[in-house]
Amino acid sequence: MDEKYHPEKIEAKWQRHWEEKKLFQAKEDPTKEKYYLLEMYPYPSGAIHMGHMRNYSIGDVVARYKMMRGYNVLHPMGWDAFGMPAENAAIESGVHPAKWTYENIDTMRRQLKRMGFSYDWEREVATCDVEYYKWEQWFFLKMCERGLAYKKRSLVNWCPSCQTVLANEQVEGGLCWRCESEVTEKELDQWFLKITDYAEDLLEYCDKLPGWPERVLRMQRNWIGKSEGAEIRFPLENSKEAIPVFTTRQDTVFGATFMSLAPEHPLTLELSKGTSQEGEVREFVERVKRQSIIGRTGEDTEKEGVFVGANCLNPMTGARMPIFAANFVLMEYGTGAVMAVPTHDQRDFEFAKRYGLPLIVVIQPPDSPLSEETMTEAYVDEGTLVNSGQFNGVDSVAAREAIVKYLEENGLGGREVNYRIQDWGISRQRYWGAPIPIIYCDRCGIQPVPEEDLPVVLPHDVEFTGKGGSPLAECRDFVETQCPKCGGDARRETDTMDTFVESSWYFDRFASPRYNGGPLDKEKVDYWMPVDQYIGGIEHAILHLLYSRFFARVLKEFGLVRDKEPFTRLLTQGMVIKDGAKMSKSRGNVVDPEYLVSKYGADTARIFCLFASPPEKDLEWSDQGVEGSFRFLNRVWRLVYENHHWIKETKPNSGATPIDHDLRVLRQKVHKTIKKVGEDIERFHFNTAISAIMELVNALYQFKPTENGDPAERLVFGEAIEAVTLLLSPFVPHIAEELWEALGKGESIIKTPWPDYDREAIVEEKVLVVIQVNGKVRDRVTVPFSMEEEEIKGVALEREKIRRLLHDKAVQRIIVVPKKLINIVCA
RNA sequence: GCCGGAGUGGUGAAAUUGGUAGACGCACGGGACUCAAAAUCCCGCGGGGCUUAAACCCCGUGUCGGUUCGAAUCCGACCUCCGGCACCA
Numbered sequence: 001m002d003e004k005y006h007p008e009k010i011e012a013k014w015q016r017h018w019e020e021k022k023l024f025q026a027k028e029d030p031t032k033e034k035y036y037l038l039e040m041y042p043y044p045s046g047a048i049h050m051g052h053m054r055n056y057s058i059g060d061v062v063a064r065y066k067m068m069r070g071y072n073v074l075h076p077m078g079w080d081a082f083g084m085p086a087e088n089a090a091i092e093s094g095v096h097p098a099k100w101t102y103e104n105i106d107t108m109r110r111q112l113k114r115m116g117f118s119y120d121w122e123r124e125v126a127t128c129d130v131e132y133y134k135w136e137q138w139f140f141l142k143m144c145e146r147g148l149a150y151k152k153r154s155l156v157n158w159c160p161s162c163q164t165v166l167a168n169e170q171v172e173g174g175l176c177w178r179c180e181s182e183v184t185e186k187e188l189d190q191w192f193l194k195i196t197d198y199a200e201d202l203l204e205y206c207d208k209l210p211g212w213p214e215r216v217l218r219m220q221r222n223w224i225g226k227s228e229g230a231e232i233r234f235p236l237e238n239s240k241e242a243i244p245v246f247t248t249r250q251d252t253v254f255g256a257t258f259m260s261l262a263p264e265h266p267l268t269l270e271l272s273k274g275t276s277q278e279g280e281v282r283e284f285v286e287r288v289k290r291q292s293i294i295g296r297t298g299e300d301t302e303k304e305g306v307f308v309g310a311n312c313l314n315p316m317t318g319a320r321m322p323i324f325a326a327n328f329v330l331m332e333y334g335t336g337a338v339m340a341v342p343t344h345d346q347r348d349f350e351f352a353k354r355y356g357l358p359l360i361v362v363i364q365p366p367d368s369p370l371s372e373e374t375m376t377e378a379y380v381d382e383g384t385l386v387n388s389g390q391f392n393g394v395d396s397v398a399a400r401e402a403i404v405k406y407l408e409e410n411g412l413g414g415r416e417v418n419y420r421i422q423d424w425g426i427s428r429q430r431y432w433g434a435p436i437p438i439i440y441c442d443r444c445g446i447q448p449v450p451e452e453d454l455p456v457v458l459p460h461d462v463e464f465t466g467k468g469g470s471p472l473a474e475c476r477d478f479v480e481t482q483c484p485k486c487g488g489d490a491r492r493e494t495d496t497m498d499t500f501v502e503s504s505w506y507f508d509r510f511a512s513p514r515y516n517g518g519p520l521d522k523e524k525v526d527y528w529m530p531v532d533q534y535i536g537g538i539e540h541a542i543l544h545l546l547y548s549r550f551f552a553r554v555l556k557e558f559g560l561v562r563d564k565e566p567f568t569r570l571l572t573q574g575m576v577i578k579d580g581a582k583m584s585k586s587r588g589n590v591v592d593p594e595y596l597v598s599k600y601g602a603d604t605a606r607i608f609c610l611f612a613s614p615p616e617k618d619l620e621w622s623d624q625g626v627e628g629s630f631r632f633l634n635r636v637w638r639l640v641y642e643n644h645h646w647i648k649e650t651k652p653n654s655g656a657t658p659i660d661h662d663l664r665v666l667r668q669k670v671h672k673t674i675k676k677v678g679e680d681i682e683r684f685h686f687n688t689a690i691s692a693i694m695e696l697v698n699a700l701y702q703f704k705p706t707e708n709g710d711p712a713e714r715l716v717f718g719e720a721i722e723a724v725t726l727l728l729s730p731f732v733p734h735i736a737e738e739l740w741e742a743l744g745k746g747e748s749i750i751k752t753p754w755p756d757y758d759r760e761a762i763v764e765e766k767v768l769v770v771i772q773v774n775g776k777v778r779d780r781v782t783v784p785f786s787m788e789e790e791e792i793k794g795v796a797l798e799r800e801k802i803r804r805l806l807h808d809k810a811v812q813r814i815i816v817v818p819k820k821l822i823n824i825v826c827a
Numbered sequence: 828g829c830c831g832g833a834g835u836g837g838u839g840a841a842a843u844u845g846g847u848a849g850a851c852g853c854a855c856g857g858g859a860c861u862c863a864a865a866a867u868c869c870c871g872c873g874g875g876g877c878u879u880a881a882a883c884c885c886c887g888u889g890u891c892g893g894u895u896c897g898a899a900u901c902c903g904a905c906c907u908c909c910g911g912c913a914c915c916a
Contacts, residue, residue, distance in 0.1 A: 173912095173913095214831080214832095215911085218831060219910090219911055219912080222829095222911065222912050222913095223911085223912075225912080229916085245916080246916070247916060248916070249916075260916090296914095301914080327914085328914040329916080330915070332915090333916075334915075337916095338915095338916045339916080340916090341916095345916070346828095347916080348916085350914095418915080418916090420915060538910085611851085611852070614840085617833095617840095618909095619839090622852095624853050624854070625852075625853060627853085628853055631852095632852085634866095634867095635867095638867085676843090679843070683843075685841095685843085687839090687840075687841085687851085687852095688840095688842095688851080690852090691841075691850065692850090692851080695850075701868085772896085772897070774897085775846095775896060775898095780847070812896085813896070814896090815897080817897095821846050823896050823897060825897090
């Protein structure tokens, strides 16, 4: 052991050792309890950043701790390797996306290895490998068979900058999740996955995931957006047809005085055809369609519309209702048609006021009655029904139920549930992704690629112009093919799949990453899945984490996996902040982990991330904090260096000698620390676990051993040093291994069981009792642990200071919290 | 607008969930070692009052109330910041 701590020497040494001994290779072993720990895999952008560093440091503590606890741990790592930055690099600098991606992977793998993370690299997966994405194509075919994947022409979100379609989940506040451009609408033929079939189940199971943060579950519930209400059919005037609407306020149906249609609603143009309104309607629809999502749905966009030239009838009253096209009605939600009740819906109120449409109050509030003439805004709360025929006098909540029944009985509609969530659009008009395995034949229509023809390999030689349109469409060798049904000339689908499809099942693939008999080796997946602990950023709360839950359900139906919830526990870690903002290249406030490792070593970088704040909170970067962490490791190093010679020689059983008070206190501190660190790791309080170890180290510095080495002292002190080393090892594994070796231990520290604390040793002999008078701390007294309540009261009342405080007061009661506190209440 | 979360020293944070507020670290101040510096080690460090000093007292967890013997923690109202959803019928 060197006198000085040189991280660069020891870190490389132990990384080599772990790799040579294959210490992190996971093997299925039914006799051992498995623990599947997973951190969200990175996109190979070129370099590991602080966010990764933090995420993976957190994960590594848990992995190593569980290994020492005797679990059979699976801790894999891979690459979310398809995606646009690779393609953009190709457009900008001419490097092929594959070359760019694989080189980045090499760099980042090297960086991760330099951090000493306990990954099973044998299981590494890159999603751009054909061996990976061919199974994704296989899933797609199976989903087509079951109608879970389908193609439809629809309005989709289009990012003009990325030149591709985005899923609803990828539009954040009207902006592209990746480049923050304003998203527009476009009508395109697209492939969708039927996540809506699972909306109810996904929602229901939000209540059955106790290991997930409430915040994430709430976001998912919100996103699924379940509304219960009714469908009501409004007959068209002079026609047999009717317009169905969805409403959650069927109790207000008697107050519906007009109808609003989405501009994209097929009836909008159809009804206006041949009327004097036709031109105006057409113009309006065209104008609305051209708007961006923000322009269309922003909160300050004014409500406007146009009469389509036709009317429908209120099914309850028979009253004639003019039909409008209105910009605020969305085609994607409900039926794209809304019954307008201006008195009890604010949007309808504003619209009615603008176009001079009639108001009928049908809900009266309990206090001050409403009148159509004086209302200045809609009344949207509950009340009693009026102007509602047979339902007059009924409470609005009860009326919702009664009216649903009436609708059903009279064939006018019925109960209906609606979800905000839409099917997942997965077509991307980009090159660097998994090709959608579909062939178009002019004679036979849409033909799935036969399973035996998989994979549909992404061609290598294509041109990257950045001009828009998928490069695959320009690649004749790829596009031109034969129809699997008739054998005639046919064309391949040139869109690729959303990269979130890859990440929806990579955790399953880690269980059998090289399996070739199918996507998953059932036996192995059943052994490892579900993921016991998943760790990653909150930004995936509704993207990846919802898609993965959907995929798990589908895979379960295919009989490929056993569980429909893939992640038992989830930890969402906070961002890394510097100078008040998230670290990012554009802000210029990044700290490169590579630099940190070069200057201080991986262990310092790791322990800083873990110590500075609890994992779920944002981490404020501090250069001095890093220095402090490095200082602490040096302190530990010196402590062991100065003592390792004699500790190595101390035989475990050499001293049955009785130990004195100071030693007993030290030993108690050791075992209390063992207890606390274990408990803190279990509940992910790494910062307090580390501070507890620091306290122990401080106590060992305070403890001055006698000159010629009392055997009992050597025993206790030696035990303490070993405990410090063991407890530190999940956090700072390299230095721990080196110190462990210096202490004369043969086996790698990762193979050493986590220490148990001695229950006897932590028993308190004396306990500090706080004495309060009327809730204010006035004195403290140390009493024997076993002292009875009554006796403690006596001791407290006898205290000089307490007597002085109480001399002219009458004691009313005394509250005793055993071993902790006594509160004397007096007048 | 709706739904969450969070506000604690100069600073990052503790307080295992109603029982000593500020552990541990950083910064800062003082001391030891040194010719000197760095490194290291030791001591101090919420604010105020009183004091040579100690002892002691008061205030203090965003603000104002409440519950309780006792509140950073529970309840109500408000303020500020952050996040999610949002013309969803």
